[in-house]
Amino acid sequence: MNSTAFLRVENLRKEFRKKGGTLEVLKGISFTLDRGEMLSVVGVSGAGKTTLLQIVGTLDRATSGNVVYDGQDVTSMPEGKLAEFRNRKVGFVFQFHHLLPEFDARENVMLPCLIAGRGRKTARKRAEDLLSEVGLSERLTHRVGELSGGEQQRVAICRALAMDPEILLADEPTGNLDKETAGGVTGLLMELNRKKGLSLVVVTHNEELAGRMHRVLKIEDGRIVR
Ligand SMILES: Nc1ncnc2c1ncn2[C@@H]1O[C@H](COP(=O)(O)OP(=O)(O)OP(=O)(O)O)[C@@H](O)[C@H]1O
Numbered sequence: 001m002n003s004t005a006f007l008r009v010e011n012l013r014k015e016f017r018k019k020g021g022t023l024e025v026l027k028g029i030s031f032t033l034d035r036g037e038m039l040s041v042v043g044v045s046g047a048g049k050t051t052l053l054q055i056v057g058t059l060d061r062a063t064s065g066n067v068v069y070d071g072q073d074v075t076s077m078p079e080g081k082l083a084e085f086r087n088r089k090v091g092f093v094f095q096f097h098h099l100l101p102e103f104d105a106r107e108n109v110m111l112p113c114l115i116a117g118r119g120r121k122t123a124r125k126r127a128e129d130l131l132s133e134v135g136l137s138e139r140l141t142h143r144v145g146e147l148s149g150g151e152q153q154r155v156a157i158c159r160a161l162a163m164d165p166e167i168l169l170a171d172e173p174t175g176n177l178d179k180e181t182a183g184g185v186t187g188l189l190m191e192l193n194r195k196k197g198l199s200l201v202v203v204t205h206n207e208e209l210a211g212r213m214h215r216v217l218k219i220e221d222g223r224i225v226r
């Protein structure tokens, strides 16, 4: 296995304990990702794609196995350090975007920068630049409930990119988008990859987006089949 890879995932297992017994979702997943590499994750509904992404993004813990970024194993990192690691290195686009409803579009995108201690002015400028790149400069002060599903998804993508992450983990980032808007999001991700070497792990059924990735990881019955 490539020991100098940007990301190394080693023999990940994940079980969910339920009253009726144990559900084994991931049964030993291993792969590596180089800096600037783009990977798509596919598999049927329930295959464990979101579970895998959450563990790789340190939002959930594996039952066993390791996730190593630049030689640093994050599986044993304490929660406080992990939060800082996520804020600085990882951008996460959730399948159901999880925006904060009491805030408007711009504020949602500003949050990661504010959490990191960046000034309000810097955070605001960054948010406005990103939102205008995805065609939302006219929606800055719309609260989440006042945005369409696709607009909310685009705001979520901007929030994930706010801190200039090294890796973007995206769970169906074009899931609610029409073809043209999805194409815009794909274009934005490609540009970030080309200009800044952003690494990508994307769960997607969108053929255009999947087709641009360097590799495909297919999960079946808890294991990688290709
Ligand atoms: N917290 C949990 N407790 C128990 N079972 C869970 C939990 N989270 C997920 N599962 C189960 O694990 C399996 C994998 O779920 P996951 O969300 O990773 O699937 P997915 O591949 O992302 O599917 P989809 O394409 O529908 O989003 C599912 O069968 C799900 O019911």
Ligand SMILES: [Mg+2]
Residues within 6 Å of the ligand: 049, 050, 051, 095, 171
């Ligand atoms: Mg999912």
